[in-house]
Amino acid sequence: MTRSLLVLGGTAWLGSEVARQAVKRGWEVTCLARGESGVVPEGARLVEADRAQPGAYAPVADRRYDAVVEVSWQPRFVQEAVEALGGVADHWTYVSSVSVYGADRSPNTEASPRMEALHPETEATIAHYPQAKVTCEDLTTRELGAHALIARPGLIVGPGDPTDRFGYWPARAALAGDGPMLVPRDGAPTQSLDVRDLAAWILDAGESDVRGPVNAVGEQVPFREMVEAARAAAGHEGDVREATTPWLAMRRVSSWSGPTSLPMWVPPGPFPPVGAHASDRYRETGGQWRPLEDTLRDTLAWERGLGLDRPRKAGLSRAEELDLIAQLP
Numbered sequence: 001m002t003r004s005l006l007v008l009g010g011t012a013w014l015g016s017e018v019a020r021q022a023v024k025r026g027w028e029v030t031c032l033a034r035g036e037s038g039v040v041p042e043g044a045r046l047v048e049a050d051r052a053q054p055g056a057y058a059p060v061a062d063r064r065y066d067a068v069v070e071v072s073w074q075p076r077f078v079q080e081a082v083e084a085l086g087g088v089a090d091h092w093t094y095v096s097s098v099s100v101y102g103a104d105r106s107p108n109t110e111a112s113p114r115m116e117a118l119h120p121e122t123e124a125t126i127a128h129y130p131q132a133k134v135t136c137e138d139l140t141t142r143e144l145g146a147h148a149l150i151a152r153p154g155l156i157v158g159p160g161d162p163t164d165r166f167g168y169w170p171a172r173a174a175l176a177g178d179g180p181m182l183v184p185r186d187g188a189p190t191q192s193l194d195v196r197d198l199a200a201w202i203l204d205a206g207e208s209d210v211r212g213p214v215n216a217v218g219e220q221v222p223f224r225e226m227v228e229a230a231r232a233a234a235g236h237e238g239d240v241r242e243a244t245t246p247w248l249a250m251r252r253v254s255s256w257s258g259p260t261s262l263p264m265w266v267p268p269g270p271f272p273p274v275g276a277h278a279s280d281r282y283r284e285t286g287g288q289w290r291p292l293e294d295t296l297r298d299t300l301a302w303e304r305g306l307g308l309d310r311p312r313k314a315g316l317s318r319a320e321e322l323d324l325i326a327q328l329p
């Protein structure tokens with residue numbers, strides 16, 4: 001029998017990839033969103049609704065679904081959705097985040113303590129993101145009990161990434177060509193998961209009825225190994241110019257993300273906030289890790305399509321990078 005999927009979302013990155021793969025598997029796919037973030041994949045049905053408005057779920061509540069996937073981190077939306085739709089879903093995945101553990105404890109298993117929850121009636125802003133995710137997890141399990149899968153992704157990467165972090169490295173290596181690249185000397189291990197592997201696992205987990213919390217995280221890869229793989233994917237033949245953490249800090253180069261940053265870089269410090277989450281449950285429940293080289297190749301192709309020297313949300317512009325390189329001792 002044809003499986004049915006409802007994505008609460010489906011117009012942005014991960015939700016759309018989940019919907020796309022489900023359509024490819026022959027499932028009947030409905031997405032509920034405003035349609036502001038993008039379009040749903042071909043073959044999926046968009047039900048336009050604003051979840052901030054009363055009755056938003058009524059148009060999709062008149063039937064059963066084999067699986068529901070929820071990506072919101074707005075407690076009110078999550079609460080109203082589980083109340084309105086919990087009874088018509090055989091399996092429910094709430095896409096949370098490893099951010100629920102906070103930045104100071106590692107390695108984290110699914111049983112590790114989480115941050116304090118945000119009050120469920122608070123409207124969450126990005127500053128509340130980890131606490132809002134905790135609240136959304138709690139609201140989901142309170143309403144649906146052990147019925148729900150709480151997927152906690154770490155860093156999601158691959159083609160289409162709206163955060164511009166992972167793509168910086170292959171794109172910059174390609175742009176540099178036979179010119180120099182600035183690379184931090186030390187960095188905590190990376191742990192990134194291809195969006196396509198995550199989406200496939202979410203669909204499989206619904207089919208095989210995986211429940212409870214699962215860290216949906218990638219393999220640990222030393223930072224420099226990731227950069228070397230990015231250089232190899234792009235055929236970078238220029239010099240690698242290393243900079244130390246204090247040198248970069250003096251020049252206000254940020255870590256992890258954002259403008260004037262070296263994306264995904266986490267300098268050595270007392271807390272290893274990324275790259276150290278236990279992946280056993282993800283692997284035991286069928287989670288795949290495609291080779292890093294494949295993710296880099298496909299991400300680079302996508303980055304080339306956008307333009308290697310486009311303004312980015314994360315990273316250094318080529319001019320900033322060359323200016324810093326010129327200042328190196």
Ligand SMILES: NC(=O)c1ccc[n+]([C@@H]2O[C@H](COP(=O)([O-])OP(=O)(O)OC[C@H]3O[C@@H](n4cnc5c(N)ncnc54)[C@H](OP(=O)(O)O)[C@@H]3O)[C@@H](O)[C@H]2O)c1
Pocket residue numbers: 008009010011012013014015016032033034035036037038049050051052070071072073095096097098152153154155156157163
């Ligand atoms: N990027 C990472 O590395 C990372 C790491 C860990 C966890 N995560 C989690 O992974 C998930 C990413 O999901 P994503 O990329 O599909 O989604 P997203 O960027 O969080 O998009 C949210 C979705 O909700 C819809 N939406 C927002 N406001 C709405 C409203 N008022 N009414 C109806 N729909 C509304 C949006 O569609 P419209 O705007 O079209 O309405 C969109 O489809 C999130 O849960 C994120 O927290 C990401």
